[in-house]
Amino acid sequence: MNILRLVVADKERKTRLPNPEFQKIEAAAACNDKGAVSIQYDKEELRKKLSAVEYFVTQEKGTER
DSSP: OHHHHHHHHHHHHHHSOOOHHHHHHHHHHHHOTTSOOOOOOOHHHHHHHSOHHHHHHHHSOOOOO
16 A cells, blocks of 8 residues: 555656756756755846845845944
């Protein structure tokens, strides 16, 4: 019974459309054997994802106040 559940779950996982964000992380992790994941984002993409303060602190080396 457990094997059948695993097979069905595996088929469902393979038929689902993958999330593009997850694909980036999965591809980066597959290439890096040390466990660290390095993902490159465009500046515009980061501006959309982060708040103004988060973007300033992380990308422009600002300080939080």
